[in-house]
Amino acid sequence: MFKKIKILSYFFKKNLFAILILTPAVIYLVGFLLIILFKVVELSLTHITPKAPLFPSVYNFIELSKNPEFKEAFFRTILFTFIGTPLELLIGMVAAFLLAREFIARGIIRSLFILPLAIPSIVTAIILYIMFDYPGGHINNILMGNHSFFPFKVISYPINWRGSGFFAILVSIFGKVWRDMPISMLIILAGLQSIEKDQYEAAQTMGAGAMQTFIKITLPLLTPAISTLLILRSIEMWKEFIFPFILAGSYPLLATLIERAYHEWRDPYEASTIALILLVLIIISTILIFYLLKWLKKRLVKI
Amino acid sequence: MKLKRINTSEIIWLIGIIIMILIILFPIFVMFKYSISDRASVVTGGKPIPLWPYHPTIEQFKTLVTTDRFISAALCSIEVALTSVIISLIIGTPAAYALVRYRFPGIMVLATLLISVRLFPDIVSVVPVVEIFIKLRLINTKIGVALAHSLLSIPYVIFIAMGVFETIPKDLDEQAQIMGASKLYSFVRVILPVALPGLAAAAIYVFLLSWDEFIFAYFILAFGNLSTLPVMLQKILSWTPQHNLLAAISVMLSIPVIIFTFIVQKYMRAGATAGAVK
Incomplete structure (x- = not known):
């Protein structure tokens, strides 16, 4: 028992500097991560009722499973x-x-x-937003054969890219x-x-x-x-x-x-x-x- | 016969290269084209939009650099990015040094754990982070965004800085310590100056990560007056702006990234391919 403590204290003394400079990163990353995980689980199991918040409750999950959007x-x-x-x-x-x-x-x-x-x-998303615009975006124009370098009419009506x-x-x-x-x-x-x-x-x-x-x-x-x-x-x-x-x-x-x-x-x-x-x-x-x-x-x- | 076969494979290869280049360059070309388009080349009234503007103009950029909204967003972006560079370097660099120089049991597990925090999906962590930040009154503040960004970037800093410290011979700190320097002194005054160029790459990487980060910035700044450039882009998207203005902001947002990416390409490659070759 005494020996173990001695080894442990020797270990700490030898690596004190390393432990000291590691601590901020460990606390920041692991601590944040644990808090986030805890918070996600806590929030998802909480059901707000008019009287008082109910915890734990699977209400959110049941409600979500009924939701067609989900x-x-x-x-x-x-x-x-x-x-x-x-x-x-x-x-x-x-x-x-x-x-x-x-x-x-x-x-x-x-x-x-x-x-x-x-x-x-x-930016990539915004460029694609512009390129795949409806009705007059570049992609629609090219596919409809409006440009001389690509005179093939792949589609006859412009496609509403964001609308489907x-x-x-x-x-x-x-x-x-x-x-x-x-x-x-x-x-x-x-x-x-x-x-x-x-x-x-x-x-x-x-x-x-x-x-x-x-x-x-x-x-x-x-x-x-x-x-x-x-x-x-x-x-x-x-x-x-x-x-x-x-x-x-x-x-x-x-x-x-x-x-x-x-x-x-x-x-x-x-x-x-x-x-x-x-x-x-x-x-x-x-x-x-x-x-x-x-x-x-x-x-x-x-x- | 043999000659012909080589030729067909080479032709296929050439076609492949050309198609890839076209697919890669076309969206970038479209962005630059729109950013220098005049109004008549964007609002054409039914006619197809020309592949090159009728009258190229830098009007958009001129308007942008005199618009308060744009300037304040750009300044906010820079401020947030610099803050997160400082935070993540101060926290990440010493940790990387300890992970490289000290070999006690479990340290590689710790290193893997710290670096793999970046695999945690940001869209999952964003709601709890915002909920916590609301309580801490960090919502709608630059420091809040910077803190969230350093959460994303510290793993990268640790990863890059570990690579940098591994290239510095251990003799260097041992000699400094033999000559009577403390561990802290030898780290700050001997090792850090040597590691500086590599750490600069890490700093640039963090800056870029924060500069084009959208999810955390958007959730933290969604309902306030502040916005970083990516958030500003999204916010003005909701009032259907002219495409050439959108493109001009996009260009301004991309140019620093394009320039710096090619400067730190060597390090980014190391970061992107980590673990691929065993």
């Missing part, structure tokens, strides 16, 4: 995430493979591909993928660069074609990069706020429904309930993706 938002969020995440992976991979070979001005093209990351999300749930979600996905493409590209590119040249040469001498090399060497060796990307990007997709907020204002996702509940319904309790549900969804989806990838890896990569 159901719609829920399915829109699923749609957004399930289209957006694979799309971002795909576009990131395409961009990375385009950059993977040596060519003149590769550095410039690479910087160009990173450019969307340098445009603030809110499907198109509004589609435009938001486009914005999100456009803006975040560089991140997935850089992750895949880093993964590609970590593959040794020898392996390709070995495959080539053994007579493997381009397709075979891709499936048997590149893809398996990219799995760590792809796993990281899928997990990080799916979290980003679930919680995306700015693009649906600006571009799909009348068709809320869960994230934008939080804003609506808070500002329009003036109901922080309902807003916290939605936030809690979103958080649980994110955690479940992350765990699922994690185990799915693990399972896939076992199946696919045979060493």
Whole structure:
């Protein structure tokens, strides 16, 4: 017992400086996080009655499950995430493979591909707001064949992009993928660069074609990069706020429904309930993706 | 035969590159085009909007820099960003130093925990934060926004600063301490000056993060007179402004980000790809 205290006091003395300079960050981040978590749970379990606030109560959850707006938002969020995440992976991979070979001005093209990351999300959303305007936006004009460089009449009437749930979600996905493409590209590119040249040469001498090399060497060796990307990007997709907020204002996702509940319904309790549900969804989806990838890896990569 | 096959794959590659460049550049081009459009090129009365304005003008920018609303929003943005840079560097840098230099059990877990705070969805934390800030009277204040932004940026500062401190040899602090410097003195007077260029990148990163952050700024400033530039953009969107004015503000908002992103690209790449390669 005495010895333990002695070891402990020695430990503190030796690391006193480290503990002292670590404390502010730990308190700030972990403390804030704990308070936030506590507050979300508390608010979502509180039901305000005329007499006194009722706690704990699942009233908010029951009320929400009856709300058609919540159901719609829920399915829109699923749609957004399930289209957006694979799309971002795909576009990131395409961009990375385009950059993977040596060519003149590769550095410039690479910087160009990173450019969307340098445009603030809110600005990207505003530009898309302008481009996909109805009836006279650029995209409508181009699709209607009003310009001489693209004289094909794809549609005969302008599309009201923000006025239809499907198109509004589609435009938001486009914005999100456009803006975040560089991140997935850089992750895949880093993964590609970590593959040794020898392996390709070995495959080539053994007579493997381009397709075979891709499936048997590149893809398996990219799995760590792809796993990281899928997990990080799916979290980003679930919680995306700015693009649906600006571009799909009348068709809320869960994230934008939080804003609506808070500002329009003036109901922080309902807003916290939605936030809690979103958080649980994110955690479940992350765990699922994690185990799915693990399972896939076992199946696919045979060493 | 072989030559022909190489050519087709190269043509496909070239087409891919061109399509990607077009998709990436078109929205940016549209933004710049609208920002220098005159009124007649935006309000065309049924005719398609031209791809290049009839009479390019910098009128929008001239109006903007004389509009009080815009100036106060820009100043507010700068003030908030600088405050959050100061807060997050003061809190984050020492923590990163401790995490790199001291090896006691559980410290890597702590490092991972601190850095992964950034994965916590901001839209989930925004309602509780605002509710707390209402009680603390931090709502509609610049310091409130700066505090919320540092919550987002401290994990990044810790991450970048850890990378910086790892490149500084341990001998340096040991020698300083042998010569009689205290731990605090050797950290402040010996290590920090060496780490300064790397920390500057962290500072720029935090500045940009705060400069274009929207969610916290919007929730904290939604009903007040203050607004940062992104919040101002959203607020004026509700009274259907002319598109060229929107684009001009967007350009002003983006230019610092574009410039600094390419300066700190090296560090951002490290941040974005962290954990990808094991």
